[in-house]
Amino acid sequence: MKHGRLLAAAATGLAGGSLLLGIPAASAAPGMDKTNKPGMDKTVSLQASLSELNFSGASGSATATVKNQKIENIAISATGLAPDAAHAIHIHFGEDARHECPTMAEATNVRSATDPTPRLSTADGLPAYGDIVVSLTTTGDTTPASGLALDRFPASSGGMLSYNRSKIEFTDVAGVGTAKSIADAVRDGEGVLVVHGNDYNDNDAYDFEAAGKSELDPALPAEGTDPTACGVLAAH
Secondary structure, three states: OOHHHHHHHHHHOOOOOOOOOOOOOOOOOOOOOOOOOOOOOOEEEEEEEEEEOOOOOOEEEEEEEEEOOEEEEEEEEEEOOOOOOEOOEEEEEOOOOOOOOOOHHHOOEEOOOOOOOEEOOHHHHHHHHOEEEEEOOOOOOOOHHHOOOHHHOOEOEOOEEEEEEEEEEOOOEOOOEOHHHHHHHHHOOOEEEEEEOOOOOOOOOOOOOOOOEOOOOOOOEHHHHOEEEEEEEEEO
16 A cells, blocks of 8 residues: 555646556458557546545536547536535556555545544545546646645535536656556546545534544545545446
8 A cells, every 4th residue: 555655746747657558459350440559549528427426425427538648628516515625536556556445444534522423535446446647627727736736626506516628638647657657547447537525514614623634645535535425437
């Protein structure tokens, strides 16, 4: 588990294993469409069904179109979120990850000394979903460096969130892979969409009272960074 390095690198994005995807050469029969021919467009439509984490009650769905090394468009709808609060949303991937959403059985925390409810932190979920490879901000940078830029992530309205953004470039991520290898992995169904942010004590704010400091950045409350919903982006 790369937990120590995660804490050190939180402000600039999470780091993980490396990925090298190779496609073996193959001969196509005459007249067959050589869809893997080098230089041809690789376009895949993906969708995800978002399920709750941390007993949030959140749910939703997402669709995305990935072409070559770019997300042509991604749309996300979710309900049951912390109301009127910013929600960081990322695409996660890691070569050593399971490419799936974590379960509450993997939680290593509790909400507080007075509330023993299991609490799944972002770090607890890393073995399942891997590191941040895309930050789904509303404006500006979309690399892992913006992973904690809560002022540029979408905010829910009454617990409902709608997000849409186009022309997001995949980038090289140190320790994870090149833009091409990450795009290939996401097209292959190994990208996991994670929505973050939980108002555990229902006081309409992310604060330190309910769950203390975030393991990603001690200047942020855990409520603002813990995962609240998750889904695997798969072809349809």
